[in-house]
Structures are given as structure tokens and as C-alpha cells.
Amino acid sequence: MHPRDLVGMVAAQLGLSSARVSIQVRRLVADGYLQKQGTTRPIYTLGRNRRFQQRYPRAGLAEDILWSGQLSPLLRDVPRNVLDIAHHGATEMINNAIEHSEAMHVEVRMDLRDGRLSLAIADDGIGIFRKVARALELPDERLALLELSKGKFTTDPKNHSGEGVFFTSRMFDRFRIASGGLVFSHDEEQDEDVLFDVDDMSRKGTVVFMEISTASTRTTKQVFDEYSSGPDEYTFAKTVVPVRLAQVGDENLISRSQAKRLMQRVDRFRHVMLDFSGINAIGQAFADEIFRVFAQAHPEVELVPVHAVPEVQQMIRRAEVARDRDGGQRPLL
Known part of the structure; x- marks a missing residue:
């Protein structure tokens, strides 16, 4: 940096007039990016x-x-x-x-x-x-x-x-x-x-x-x-999955295909928070695929739904009850 001849140095390097550079320098001083000391031959330092x-x-x-x-x-x-x-x-x-x-x-x-x-x-x-x-x-x-x-x-x-x-x-x-x-x-x-x-x-x-x-x-x-498996094993074991990102456009989350898309690669984690923020309803098949079929296939993965409205909670609970009842061997129609 050239604290004593900043304006002249910049003007020479960029091929601009000293007046134009002075305007920019005054703006940088006003915005706090430069500090100016003195008036006749000012010294400039970083702000x-x-x-x-x-x-x-x-x-x-x-x-x-x-x-x-x-x-x-x-x-x-x-x-x-x-x-x-x-x-x-x-x-x-x-x-x-x-x-x-x-x-x-x-x-x-x-x-x-x-x-x-x-x-x-x-x-x-x-x-x-x-x-x-x-x-x-x-x-x-x-x-x-x-x-x-x-x-x-x-x-x-x-x-x-x-x-x-x-x-x-x-x-x-x-x-x-x-x-x-x-x-x-x-x-x-x-x-x-x-x-x-x-x-x-x-x-x-x-x-x-x-x-x-x-x-x-x-x-x-x-x-x-926050997202590790514990103090003795620092692996990336926890994640938060925003459920609404499984939606394309204005589609509703109702199908097993959408649920499978949502749960892709989730089995790589031990603790998965499914964030239902912004989701007002889900279909029975969507819930069943996640909370019964996937949960039974991957008992080592803890699924924790959060921010679910009552209607979504009811559909999740329905799938969980079915899982507990029949072990997840028979898909719900």
C-alpha cells in the first residue's frame, strides 16, 4: 500500500484521472474501508x-x-x-x-x-x-x-x-x-x-x-x-433432511417413489431428522414407505420426524403402528 501517494499511484496504474480516483477514495473512507489522516498531504491506512x-x-x-x-x-x-x-x-x-x-x-x-x-x-x-x-x-x-x-x-x-x-x-x-x-x-x-x-x-x-x-x-x-456420532467416534452420523425438497413444483408428497427418492442414501447415517416444515399433508403410501418399509429394512437408522403438523403426525403414526403390528412384511394398499 502507498499511504502517502495513494491517489496518484492508483491513477497512474489504472490510467484514470486523479479527480476520478479521489472520488472513489473518499467513498472508501466514508464507508470505513480506508482511514484518512491529515488534509494537505493525507495519509491513508486500512479502515x-x-x-x-x-x-x-x-x-x-x-x-x-x-x-x-x-x-x-x-x-x-x-x-x-x-x-x-x-x-x-x-x-x-x-x-x-x-x-x-x-x-x-x-x-x-x-x-x-x-x-x-x-x-x-x-x-x-x-x-x-x-x-x-x-x-x-x-x-x-x-x-x-x-x-x-x-x-x-x-x-x-x-x-x-x-x-x-x-x-x-x-x-x-x-x-x-x-x-x-x-x-x-x-x-x-x-x-x-x-x-x-x-x-x-x-x-x-x-x-x-x-x-x-x-x-x-x-x-x-x-x-x-452436533452431527458426529459421539466423543469417541467422530463420524458424520447425524443429518437433517428437509422433506419439502423432495417436492418438484407443486406436487403433493403421496407416492412411494417420492418417499424412496427422499430416503436415498439416508441409510449411511445413524440418526436422521426428517424436517416436515412447510408440509401440510402427506399420502398414506409416502408415510408407509418411510416409517414402515424403510424403518424395518434399516433398524440401525433412527428416524425422527420434526415440525410435523397434526395431519402429518397422524399419517406417520398410522405407518408406525402398522410396522409394530406386522413387522413391515406386507405393504399397506
Whole structure:
């Protein structure tokens, strides 16, 4: 940085007028990204806020070097627990873009302002939902979010555990993925996952947005512990499955096929919370396939329905009673 000749240096490097650069510098001072001392020959230093934006060729990019060389020095005043979360999220999502996106470029943005830290990782590749849908031969890209929300899914199991998106989404206050006209959003305060469509279906690639308060007391250890199997065996054994992500469009959840779609790969976990938020009713066959057929076939998996309205609870209980009565050998018609 050039604290004594900032305006002149930037103007010379970018080929802009000093007057134009001065306007931008005054704006950065007003927004807290720069501090100004003196008037005649002012000295500029970094302000309390930080901002970073850079576009890189994907080939040859290394997330650890980018973090240690570019991002970490700008966050030296951030509390350690928040810094660890930022480190985890940035490197995981940059690595995903490097190894999975098939992109030409990766853009990294960081903004630390007024007690909130946000990170955005964007690429111009195939798109995360499209890639997952193709790998699993899903009929609709919306269903890719269901698999990502469960965790333990990767298109490269030899080199990846498939846990990056799941844990990162739960470390930050807000986490969002936008790709191909679809947006997945996880909000820690509202404790829910939301999937919605946007008008821009032509946008190429994927954008991951993460935000956390610098006053947050959350730690990476707390998040890992919450979904681990216990203090003596740190395996990813617990997950939360948003049931409404099994819906495509306005369809109702009534069929066994929909239930099988919902429960795909769930047998990899020991404790599964099925979140029925936003679901007002389910069909008998849908409930029976989950709480009788699947439960009998996988007694080692604990299924815990949460946020179910009374009508949904009744259908779940009906399937559980049938399971207890006949052992799940005869499908209910």
C-alpha cells in the first residue's frame, strides 16, 4: 500500500484521472474501508472494514495459498472462532469450484463491514445442481438440493467425503447457492432450508454466498460435534433432511417413489431428522414407505420426524403402528 501517494499511484496504474480516483477514495473512507489522516498531504491506512475481489483462472489455483496470501491477512482482527469458520468455508467452496465445476475462471469476493463478514465464490462452470442431477440421473435439478442437504454426496468419492456443503452451510449464519435459475438458502436464525426459482435461467456456473456475524460464538467444533456420532467416534452420523425438497413444483408428497427418492442414501447415517416444515399433508403410501418399509429394512437408522403438523403426525403414526403390528412384511394398499 502507498499511504502517502495513494491517489496518484492508483491513477497512474489504472490510467484514470486523479479527480476520478479521489472520488472513489473518499467513498472508501466514508464507508470505513480506508482511514484518512491529515488534509494537505493525507495519509491513508486500512479502515475497520475490509473488501477483496479477484478473478482467477481455475487451472493452477490453490485454495490454501489464496487463503493464506490474500484473505487471511485482511481478517487478522476477526475473532478466532469466526476466522476458523471463514477459513473452512472459503477453502471448501473454492476447492469445490477448482475440482468439480469444470469452469474456466473462479472469482472470490470478501466483504467485512459493520460487524458482518461475507464471502462469495463464483465460477463459470457446469453448475452444481446440474452436475449432481446428471451424476444421480435425477429427473429434475431441484432434487440435487435434496442430496446436497443430506450430506455425504460427492461426484468424486475417491477424493472427497461429500461433507463440505453440509457442514459449511451450518457454520455460517446464512448460506446460499445459486445456479442455473435455482437458489438454495439456509438461514440459521430461521432454522430452515429454502429452495426457490429465479428468473435468470441463463446464468452459467455457480455462486456460493456465506455470511456470519463477527460477534458469533459458534465454532467449527460445535458444528462437527452436533452431527458426529459421539466423543469417541467422530463420524458424520447425524443429518437433517428437509422433506419439502423432495417436492418438484407443486406436487403433493403421496407416492412411494417420492418417499424412496427422499430416503436415498439416508441409510449411511445413524440418526436422521426428517424436517416436515412447510408440509401440510402427506399420502398414506409416502408415510408407509418411510416409517414402515424403510424403518424395518434399516433398524440401525433412527428416524425422527420434526415440525410435523397434526395431519402429518397422524399419517406417520398410522405407518408406525402398522410396522409394530406386522413387522413391515406386507405393504399397506
